[in-house]
Amino acid sequence: LHFDRKKLLKFDLAIIFLIQVSALSYGVYMSYISRPVYIVYSANRFDSVSANEYDRVDSRKVSPDNPYLRLPNTGPKWVGAIAPAKMALADKLDLQFSTEYGDGLRMMPHYYVPYEKIKADAIKNGKRASELNLEDAQAIRKSDSSTDKWLPTSVKQVNAVRAWLMQLSVPLEKVILVPLKGRDKFAIIALNADTGVVLDSLAQDPWWYQ
Numbered sequence: 001l002h003f004d005r006k007k008l009l010k011f012d013l014a015i016i017f018l019i020q021v022s023a024l025s026y027g028v029y030m031s032y033i034s035r036p037v038y039i040v041y042s043a044n045r046f047d048s049v050s051a052n053e054y055d056r057v058d059s060r061k062v063s064p065d066n067p068y069l070r071l072p073n074t075g076p077k078w079v080g081a082i083a084p085a086k087m088a089l090a091d092k093l094d095l096q097f098s099t100e101y102g103d104g105l106r107m108m109p110h111y112y113v114p115y116e117k118i119k120a121d122a123i124k125n126g127k128r129a130s131e132l133n134l135e136d137a138q139a140i141r142k143s144d145s146s147t148d149k150w151l152p153t154s155v156k157q158v159n160a161v162r163a164w165l166m167q168l169s170v171p172l173e174k175v176i177l178v179p180l181k182g183r184d185k186f187a188i189i190a191l192n193a194d195t196g197v198v199l200d201s202l203a204q205d206p207w208w209y210q
Helices: 005-033 051-056 089-101 119-125 155-166
Strands: 036-042 045-050 077-081 112-114 175-181 186-192 198-202
Touching: 036 051, 045 051, 077 119, 119 175, 119 186, 155 186, 155 198
Parallel strands: 036 077, 045 175
Antiparallel strands: 036 045, 077 112, 175 186, 186 198
């Protein structure tokens, strides 16, 4: 038997190309469905909600014309979530179960409100950047005691937060820090203390948040 090596090479290259395209397409698809669609403020912190988590939303409780049922494609939308003062027993039990599961209000778009409605609360309950101890290299957590738990865990962490804050265009006394909980880790959100505008974020543990 005689095989044309050039044809075999072309065939091999075509197979490799198809495999690479398939892998790239899968990666793009996974990135798309796991993209953050809402950043929800409640219980003194922000929570990230990704597109592939939205199938857990109980759509029976959400009006079909609720704008928060639509998933944004151009980046996450910042909102708040507020439970009504008076709730039916079934709704109270739903919220209790959601809280015990670790979701709280973040997976309840029927309680979402525009960010403008909750930014004052975020500013009030956040941590003013000027109050952080970022100068004392000895102020590092040495245990999980009630005394030490409010301290950062390493000098590296302190330096990272300090450098990040220094590059913001707002004085420290005008910066409010609010925790952001992602799927498997925390980050820090910086807000303008006067306007509530989101200034920036940093992938560091907010050690003062317990």
